[in-house]
Amino acid sequence: MREIAATWMRGGTSKCWVFRREDLQVPDLSVDEVLLRIYGSPDHRQVDGVGGGTSTTSKAVILAPSSQPGVDVEYTFAQVGIDEAKVDWGSNCGNCSAVVASFAIREGWVTTGSSETAVRVLNTNTDQLILQHVPTPDGRLDEAASDTIPGVPFPGAPVRMGFVDPAGRSTGRLFPTGSPRDVLGEAVGGVTVTLVDAGAPVVAARAADFGVRGDEDIADLDRVPGLLDRLDAVRREAGVLMGLAPSPEAVARAVPKLALVSGPGAFDGEDTDLTVRMLSMGRFHPAVPVTGSVALTLAAGVPGTVVHDLVRPDRPATGLRLGTPAGCVTTFVEEHDGVPVVGVLRTYRRLAQGSVVLPDPPLLPSVSA
């Protein structure tokens, strides 16, 4: 039995356990083995571990100070399997990213500014630099709950996150096929989609092509017969076109994500520019993955994409107002040092801290539950 220092944090609409990279080094065990056992996987309830039995609550954030030029903190994201004894290292979680600046400042890894501090975070899964701004009045991290975001009913501490030059981090190009739109094969209905790589590889597909409006509650979408299966088939076909896998079967669950898009709307009297319901890990996301919102923001600016066709024509140029199941999420687009920075405001909160307990080997289930 071994205790491993850990902090449980909410980042945006996700919950993740946060570890220092060195603390997960356990003799004779891989990091995958350590995480799986701590989280109680494989088990659909994760009843014997700290995992929450859902994709948004079975996540780990692994951090270390960086010696790379222009980088303060190296950040690795792990999606810990629930039913499967498998850790997915292939994607980033934008919501979880929101905890990094605060954790790094508390650890003393970053010199704080007198009113706010910019922390340069490198996500190692996607080689993506994320600039994070947090308030540090008098040089001290302010964790006061001053802001709210859709999908989180309580206020939290703010972090403004910008993805620096996010195009093509996974595939080399903003549009991996070279085209702003592609027609998929007849096997998946011959639908027209936009394949875009920014923040994460994303397939944008029109809700109307699947017989839904696109602004439904996700519980209602879950009940549309065959919809999840059809969308996953589209996602897998698209993943192959994007060069992410050699065959539909080999496409990962986490990447690419799929965005079901439809036209502008309104939310609590606030205009939106585009309506989105996004698939993440096989389920509709309760709000929107941050990485997906970055991809849609860049796609919206390029004529020819299915997103550009749908987006409100007179929208502001400063970002994109996304109508999500939880409310309006507004992204921003800026230019710094000649490269685009795309991002969003998130909140975070420390939920618990101390240590998690790793049992002694053997670490596999003893019975099928």
Add this chain to the structure above:
Amino acid sequence: MREIAATWMRGGTSKCWVFRREDLQVPDLSVDEVLLRIYGSPDHRQVDGVGGGTSTTSKAVILAPSSQPGVDVEYTFAQVGIDEAKVDWGSNCGNCSAVVASFAIREGWVTTGSSETAVRVLNTNTDQLILQHVPTPDGRLDEAASDTIPGVPFPGAPVRMGFVDPAGRSTGRLFPTGSPRDVLGEAVGGVTVTLVDAGAPVVAARAADFGVRGDEDIADLDRVPGLLDRLDAVRREAGVLMGLAPSPEAVARAVPKLALVSGPGAFDGEDTDLTVRMLSMGRFHPAVPVTGSVALTLAAGVPGTVVHDLVRPDRPATGLRLGTPAGCVTTFVEEHDGVPVVGVLRTYRRLAQGSVVLPDPPLLPSVSA
């Protein structure tokens, strides 16, 4: 912002945060307010707190050493609301009870024996004394994972728990109506049930009376049209007959529990004496509530109950082998100092420890999510 010492533990098939009673005393806030905010309630996902968004993962165990004669530890159970800003103090959770002896020994509240230690635990919700035996070789608590129980895929540390003289703790009588069986009103189908109070108030109803076999997977039972609603109506009608509330509407969600019972079966080649699917907090339990297993064990021994009619005739007198969705759970019945002791073996594990973070007031949600 305030940090409150806490330990996250699995007890049986539940997960609970464990607190010292004194640590939950916060100036100007009730314990209910403190728990709800720590857990992130009200919110169906509990995304901003340590609750897990399900009834078996939104539980708190609150402990203090006892000065009462014959009692080592006082144990209070709290079912923390998820969607509702409400803490239910009206029942015990037998699975969570399993963490108490170990926590008390680690705190130094109990003098350990040289090979095993009996800890006398008083559940204050139900005024129920629970004798808990844990291994303490050389006087030190042994947390090694040596045992397994149905519903938990990993092994855990054992605790043998006996409910001392459990009959009538909530209502004063083993059979609150004075009869081993009662016929409910026509409004709920006129079904014959057994109303029994031991461990917790339980309604035992025959699966056959609801058109199901009783050994189905709980996912299949969840899908039987109207079944959950019918069973809840029966449960509420029965709650009134048991004197737990003045009207069906006023019956609590947590009490009474309802056991859908059917005849003996087998599990992995092991004979069972009775098959059970139990409702807890409006959902089918993935295994069986410990308190419910105590009630069924006593009811099985009394001719005239619907349980006695169904149970394997040649079963051992030492306990009851319950066929649950997760496997066979075997209870025991013993006599100590002239009173019956009914119980079961559970396992437990420390998952995490340190502190949870209570934000500053106001503690209510700022937006509807």
